[in-house]
Amino acid sequence: MEAALTKFKNFLGFAAEDDFEKKKTVKFGDPSAAGQGRKWSVLSLIIILTAWVVLCELEIVPPLFWPSPLAVLEKFWTIATEGYRGHTLLGHFLISLYRVMAGFLLGTICGVLLGIAMGLSSVVRGLFDPIIELYRPVPPLAYIPIIIIWMGIGDGGKIMLLFLATFAIMVINARSGVKSVSVEKIHAAYSLGANRWQVLRHVILVNALPEIFTGMRVSMGVCWATLVAAEMVAATAGLGWMVLNAARYLRTDIVIMGVIVMGIVGYGFDMIMRLLEDKLIPWKGKT
Amino acid sequence: MSTPNSHSELRVENLCMTYHTEDGQDVHALEDINFNMDEGNLVVVVGPSGCGKTTLLSTIAGFLAPTSGRILLNGEEIEKPGAERGVVFQKGALFEWLTVYENSVFGLKMRGVDEAKRHERVMNYLDLVGLTDFVDTPIYNLSGGMQQRVAIVRCLANNPSILLMDEPLGALDALTREKMQTLILKIWKETGKMVFFITHSVEEAIYLATDLFVMSARPGKIMKRYKLDFCHKGLEKDPRELKSDPEFIKIREEVLSLIWSMEEETAAHAG
Numbered sequence: 079m080e081a082a083l084t085k086f087k088n089f090l091g092f093a094a095e096d097d098f099e100k101k102k103t104v105k106f107g108d109p110s111a112a113g114q115g116r117k118w119s120v121l122s123l124i125i126i127l128t129a130w131v132v133l134c135e136l137e138i139v140p141p142l143f144w145p146s147p148l149a150v151l152e153k154f155w156t157i158a159t160e161g162y163r164g165h166t167l168l169g170h171f172l173i174s175l176y177r178v179m180a181g182f183l184l185g186t187i188c189g190v191l192l193g194i195a196m197g198l199s200s201v202v203r204g205l206f207d208p209i210i211e212l213y214r215p216v217p218p219l220a221y222i223p224i225i226i227i228w229m230g231i232g233d234g235g236k237i238m239l240l241f242l243a244t245f246a247i248m249v250i251n252a253r254s255g256v257k258s259v260s261v262e263k264i265h266a267a268y269s270l271g272a273n274r275w276q277v278l279r280h281v282i283l284v285n286a287l288p289e290i291f292t293g294m295r296v297s298m299g300v301c302w303a304t305l306v307a308a309e310m311v312a313a314t315a316g317l318g319w320m321v322l323n324a325a326r327y328l329r330t331d332i333v334i335m336g337v338i339v340m341g342i343v344g345y346g347f348d349m350i351m352r353l354l355e356d357k358l359i360p361w362k363g364k365t
Numbered sequence: 366m367s368t369p370n371s372h373s374e375l376r377v378e379n380l381c382m383t384y385h386t387e388d389g390q391d392v393h394a395l396e397d398i399n400f401n402m403d404e405g406n407l408v409v410v411v412g413p414s415g416c417g418k419t420t421l422l423s424t425i426a427g428f429l430a431p432t433s434g435r436i437l438l439n440g441e442e443i444e445k446p447g448a449e450r451g452v453v454f455q456k457g458a459l460f461e462w463l464t465v466y467e468n469s470v471f472g473l474k475m476r477g478v479d480e481a482k483r484h485e486r487v488m489n490y491l492d493l494v495g496l497t498d499f500v501d502t503p504i505y506n507l508s509g510g511m512q513q514r515v516a517i518v519r520c521l522a523n524n525p526s527i528l529l530m531d532e533p534l535g536a537l538d539a540l541t542r543e544k545m546q547t548l549i550l551k552i553w554k555e556t557g558k559m560v561f562f563i564t565h566s567v568e569e570a571i572y573l574a575t576d577l578f579v580m581s582a583r584p585g586k587i588m589k590r591y592k593l594d595f596c597h598k599g600l601e602k603d604p605r606e607l608k609s610d611p612e613f614i615k616i617r618e619e620v621l622s623l624i625w626s627m628e629e630e631t632a633a634h635a636g
Contacts, residue, residue, distance in 0.1 A: 260457050260458070262454045262456075262457050262458035263457070263458055263460065265426070265428055265446065265452065265454075265458070266452060266454060266458040267471075267475075268445070268446035269426060269427075269446045269447070269448070269450060269451065269452040269520075270448060270451075270471055270472030270475060270519060270520070270523060271447070271448030271472045271475050271476040271523060272471075272472075272475040273475070276475050280460075280471075280475070284460070284462050285462075287462075359462075360503070361461045361462045361503065361504075361505055364461060364505035
């Protein structure tokens with residue numbers, strides 16, 4: 079019981095201050111002295127929720143602009159069970175998830191392959207560099223008009239859009255991952271009797287994994303943001319579409335609920351990627 | 366421990382290495398290097414920075430092709446890296462995604478040696494360097510000294526004719542460094558391999574070498590050669606005692622002043 083309580087206190091950030099930390103005289107500017115500040119996070123969440131409840135209960139803000147937390151929670155339940163315009167919340171989520179995953183996976187596979195080729199060969203690098211450098215800085219949303227003209231408003235267009243967003247990021251990261259291998263490792267592998275193919279597979283590729291994974295985390299975030307925006311422009315289902323459609327009918331409760339769900343899902347993606355990273359690449363940052 | 370079935374020897378003949386810099390100058394990194402090595406030789410090279418020590422090692426390892434001259438290992442000319450020449454780098458050459466055992470077995474695995482045989486060989490050498498308790502430890506959890514021991518084991522596992530060591534102890538703290546010097550002597554004695562060793566530390570060089578070469582910079586030449594025998598006493602006698610032996614100190618000071626005068630000459634030229 080005692081132990082569980084301490085653990086909970088630690089989780090909330092109310093652990094006793096480290097004795098050694100207390101003895102430091104220089105605290106301003108020392109990054110380790112700044113700490114996590116988790117107790118302040120807890121505090122800020124409590125303040126936000128309280129303010130929300132108070133503002134709505136006192137009817138300072140009309141519910142049309144900002145519905146009460148209870149109303150939002152209620153909407154969450156109704157849409158989760160009864161659905162909104164043909165799909166339940168899970169349905170809308172799965173439709174969005176399918177688009178994200180398809181675009182993300184295709185973009186990752188193709189991007190990693192091209193990035194590795196560009197890292198290894200100056201010919202490939204020279205050939206593809208102009209294209210990548212030109213299209214990379216363009217925000218993915220800028221392609222929506224042309225993609226709608228080409229592919230309509232179905233799933234294909236959205237997957238194409240997410241593919242483009244992922245592809246550029248993955249090419250850049252895979253290429254720099256390949257380049258990051260130290261010449262000592264390459265020399266050592268050849269001296270130990272490895273051939274070219276083995277050096278590629280057992281040294282260059284494995285060595286590039288941390289950077290490839292960083293690219294995957296970044297593009298996962300970009301994909302999610304881009305998809306929601308794309309669904310708002312052109313779609314007939316999906317979380318982004320649900321929010322936009324609800325806004326047309328001034329269903330603010332559904333809008334707020336949808337936005338919160340999107341935020342949580344995006345956060346969840348990042349958590350999953352981090353977890354995978356810890357499991358699959360434990361050596362990251364430990365050279 | 367195993368000794369190579371056939372006799373090993375290294376011959377370096379009239380080796381020259383010249384390259385052009387961007388501003389059109391010729392740099393004579395190596396000029397007319399000649400020496401032979403036999404089984405049981407531990408050649409140590411010292412010299413001021415930029416004297417071409419690492420270039421020399423790289424040509425023997427096969428990472429660089431010489432401008433002229435040739436290097437023969439057991440009668441065969443060296444053209445590219447190979448498993449019969451194990452290379453130990455200063456740092457950063459281990460594969461941090463593998464464990465101690467996986468790193469040690471890397472060469473044998475790449476070369477298709479069967480599992481039972483490679484396990485036996487690697488465990489043998491891990492035992493020699495005292496790492497049997499750490500087989501499953503990831504590399505990044507080891508201290509610098511232990512990492513270098515793994516680097517040596519993974520070369521030995523291939524049963525090479527020669528070990529090429531490029532300042533292998535340069536990144537270690539002083540105490541670990543001394544312990545590792547003794548360990549290197551022990552490995553050299555037990556395996557009977559030729560060892561080609563580069564270092565910045567004159568004391569380390571005199572302690573380890575059967576043959577000590579002092580190199581000069583630009584052109585990189587072998588200025589002076591010493592035949593030494595402190596390495597034969599190194600395992601029986603206390604290393605600190607040996608290193609404070611009057612004879613040891615005399616040679617150390619002689620080599621040091623030689624290197625000092627060369628450094629000053631280069632500095633004067635540069636100024």
